[in-house]
Structures are given as structure tokens and as C-alpha cells.
Amino acid sequence: MSAVETPASSELTRDELLDAYRVMRTIREFEERVHLEFATGEIPGFVHLYAGEEAIAAGVCLLLRDDDYVASTHRGHGHAIAKGCDVKGMMAEIYGKKTGLCHGKGGSMHIADLSRGMLGANGIVGGGPPLACGVGLNARVRQSDQVAVSFTGDGGSNQGTFLESLNLAAAWHLPVVFVIENNGYAESTSPNFHQAGVDLIKRGEGCGLPGISVDGFDFFAVREVASEAIARARAGGGATLIECKASRYFGHFEGDQQTYRAPGEVEELRRTRDCLLAFAGRVTSAGAIDPGELEAIDEQTRALIDEAVAEAKAAPEPDPSDVGTDVYVSY
């Protein structure tokens, strides 16, 4: 099927298609590079990479406005990029530098930019869904048409906070879209075990919320269901649960030996399940975009990430005297 034949993609302009590709490519390039740089030992702490799941962040977040909010997860770089966070500021933050988005106080797991509606990556699995309900309440009280998106992994969907939030959003009739990024591993544990074969969409249905499961490698499919859910939320129609079936190209964290995965699993995924390749194939074969335009974006993105890494490495460290600042607005 060509891109122009799908309902969602037929609504996309050329600029939107190029923008979607640029965002997905930026996430991929960012994550592949962090993977390499982390191995040198120069990046402190730990990082959780999003590569492989780009179609979800782009498919959902590009439908959002700056004043819509996203509550993210520990695997948050993709959401942050897709929500418009400054890529160089993100890289500097991951390096723990003063010029980082959070001035080195947050790191990979707490990247946030409220001015872009990025309510933070979150180091606590299941930490985000209640926050998204709060954003939804804000919209309800102000009678605005803002929308909140809560991203959660398959692991996080077992947290009480997630299940409680589905019910709260239903009870309060909140404009929240809950997105489960089911990447097949809760750290290392398979949903075959930790969810015993349960259809996750039924968790939403159990709270009276509409739900739909979608191929998380397919940008157009994600965009189509997200578009409907976001429109419903904006129009006062309440919350929706979306499950995106996906996988990740890297481990739970960098350094994870991934002994729990099948031999060759990631190589096979990269060969057959790559949202960028699929996207490029569809838009070029449909004649909507020229392959050269995508190659140009690839080059620009590589240059951007090169600059981001170089600038992050050269950036000043935080001032040790700032260790106790930013705790309170006033104290």
C-alpha cells in the first residue's frame, strides 16, 4: 500500500512528512551516538535508549501543541526530541553539563522542558500517568482544549499508578491519552510472564475507556490512532488507551548484556522492523518525497548530533556551589 492510499498519510502534507522523518531520524541518530559515546565512559550514570521506537514518539507528539503536555518515562529521549526539546541542551544534560536543559541536575532520566510541554522523563516506572491526569485536570478547570499524553512501558502498565490513573481519568473525564509502549521487555522480563498473555487494551476497557492496539513500528498507523484519540480528548470526549507494539534496539540500559534476548534478535529487528526504512519506502515509492530529500535530512541530522556532542563535551561543568540551589522557589 502506498503512503497516499492510507487515510492518515493522505492528510499529511509534504512538510509534515519531512518533519516526521527528521524527528525520527534525529532520535535514531541521537540514540546511536549516545550508545557509542557511553561506551567511552565519558557519560556519567546510566541511560536508557529509545532507538527502534521512534515511530511512536513521532506519531504521537507531532500531533501535539507546545501547550499540550507529555509525561514520559526513563526511556524519554525520543519523547523529548519529538516534543521539541532542544537537542543540544539534551545532549549537554546527558553529559551533566551546566549548559544542559536542567543545568546538569537532572540527567538522562529527568530531562524536562515545561515550556515545550515536556513534563519530564521519569526515573520511577509508572511515575508519569498520575502527572498526566493532573495536566488533564488543569485543562478541565481552565476549560482549555489542552491534551496530556502519558507514555508508559509494558512494565509500567503493571504499576498501580497506571491502573489508578486510567480510572481517575475516566471518573474525572480528563483529556488524557495513555500510550503503552509495549517493547516486549519490562527491563528483562517478558510480558508473556509479567502480564500472562493479557490483552493490555482490556485494562482501559475495564475502566470504560476506548482502546486500540497498533503496530509501533509503523509511523502512519500510530499517527492515525493517536490523531483520533487526541481529537477526542481535545473535543471533551475523554481519555483513550493506545498500545503500541514495539521493540528496542538496545538493552534496558547501556551496558545491559541482554542475555535474556534470543540470539540474533536485534539484528533481525534492525533488518525487518525499522520504522525509518518503512517510512522512507512508503513515502518515496508513493512519489510523495524524493529519496534525495531524505538523504539531505540524514546528513543534516548527523551534523546536528556531531555538533551537539562536541558542544556538550566542551561545555562547562556545573559550579559545585550550585549543589544546593533550585530546591525551593523561596525558603
Place this chain on the structure above:
Amino acid sequence: MARTITYQQAINEALAQEMERDPTVVLFGEDVSGGMGSPGEEDAWGGVLGVTKGLYPRFPDRVLDTPISESAYIGAAAGAAAAGLRPVAELMFVDFLGVCFDQIFNQAAKFRYMFGGNARTPIVIRTMWGAGIRAASQHSQALHPIFTHIPGLKVVAPSTPYDAKGLLIQAIRDDDPVIFLEHKVLYGTEGEVPEEQYTIPFGEANFVREGDDVTIVALGRMALVAQQAAAELDGEGISCEIIDPRTTSPLDLDSILESVASTGHLIVVDEANPRCGFAADIVAQVAQAAFGDLKAAPRMVTPPHSPVPFSPVLEDAYVPSPDQIAAAVREVSGAARARPA
């Protein structure tokens, strides 16, 4: 002369006046309306003890009952605050902290710091604390030391109706997350409270009573119990100064040090358990800052290192009493007399 109302009425009035003044103030929690979706919605509970009664009919769009899902709605308060509201979330009993602590201490308290100063989280979590109504181990605790330990939180525990109103208005207008601890035994106590709105700044202790011989630091209900002890000791010629810190974070250490410099003796009375507690913290800070001012070792009067018991006999033995405080005062002042000048 100002009018006299109860601690509970003072809280209700502060909420009503602030909701009237500021349309971004929202109030939610279990049963704060106390009847949404029920046949008697218009004359609903207004909280299990009626503290929020009348607010739902007055502000129907901004007073919400919640499912019994503390993690979800306390977290929602944090998210709503980050997005620009001023939520007042009620955690019915402070003991229920146990089911939603993550949303308080890993989320709300840390947003500003983790996000490099680029966030404000103006939430108030109102919650009922303390022993005294035979509510046993899971509805009677004093957990202010746990909150006080967390950077990013402010912790407030009024002991009078006047303080309750002024501190709650301050809490609602404050741009940081505030834990507002309402002592359940004090709800019915009366005091003079101005009708107009006023604020009491955080970190300013109240000199409840002036005295020369011993400094007693006491918070919440213990400020009243300490006054009973002080009245008893007056008859013995021992003069007690009582300081109510009103907020444990920030803490007005200067006022405590000023008093200890004059009396030379320190007793800290607290309803929380003793280990790593509020009393231990005050004693340590005074010892570090003003050891030379102390004429005898400071004393802590606290419950034992045990949960709050149910039986009235046991609960009465658990909570610090005027007699225990008086005995501690006699002991330190006696020790002072025995010490060579």
C-alpha cells in the same frame, strides 16, 4: 475583639476565601465533597469530619471527590501544579502517605531541582495527623519528620485556629509543595481569628509563652500540652518559655537559639517517634550551634519507639502528657542546680 471560631472553621474559611480570590485554586481528595454522584450531593459530607463542608456547592467546578486512589490523585496534584493550577489535595489521614509517597517525594518535591530550577509545583497536601481519637496504628501517626527530611517540601503544623488560617493561606499562595498537617484533636479547639485574609510567613516560630528557666519546643497539639505542664510548673516556681515552630521546614532555629541562650535549658516535646525524629533534630542543631549556652543535657519527650496503640489506656500512655513534660523540666532544671556554677 476578633471573633472566635474553631480550628476546623478557620481551615474551611481559608479554603473558601482563597478559592474565591484565585480561580486556579482547586480542592480534591477522598470525600472532600463527600457525595459526588450520590443522591445527597448538595448536602454532602464535606470531608469525613466536615472540614470542607459547603465548599462543593459554592465551587462546584473546583471541588472534586476522587476515587480511593491516593497515588493517582496526589500525583495529579503535582502534574496540575506543574501545568499552572494551585491544587489543594487532601490526604485524608497522613498515614495514607504509605500508598502515595512516590508522587510526593520522587515527583512533586524534586521537580524544581531535577529540572534545573525551571519548574514551580505549588501544591498543598492537607492531611490529618496525630493520636488521640483511638484510631490505632494506621490512622494516628505523626510523620512530620519524614516530610521534613525531604528537600523540596515545606512542612506546616498549626496549633491554633489563628495559625491554621494564616498558615493555610500562606501555603496556598506559596510556590513550593507544602505538607499542611491538621491535628485531628485540635479541630474543635476555639480561638480568635480575623475574618479578613492574612498570611503567617513560614519559618517564623511563635513564642507561645515567655519564661526564664527552661525552653520548651513543641508543635501542634503538643504546644497545648506543654502549656498545661508550664501552668503546673508555675506553681513550683519554675518558669517555662514555650516556642511553637509552626513549620518544621523551614525551621526558625534562630528563635530557639535565642531562647536557649536566655534559659540554658532545652526540652523538645514531640508526638512523633523518637528515632531520627523532629525532637532529635532540634536537639542536635542546638547542641551544634550553641553547646556553650546549655547548662544541662537537652531532653526529648516523645512517644516510645512503637506504633500508636488502640486501647485508650495504651494510647494515653503513648502520647506525651503534661506530667511527663513537667517531670523532664524538673529533671533538667534540677540537674542545672546540681551543676557547679
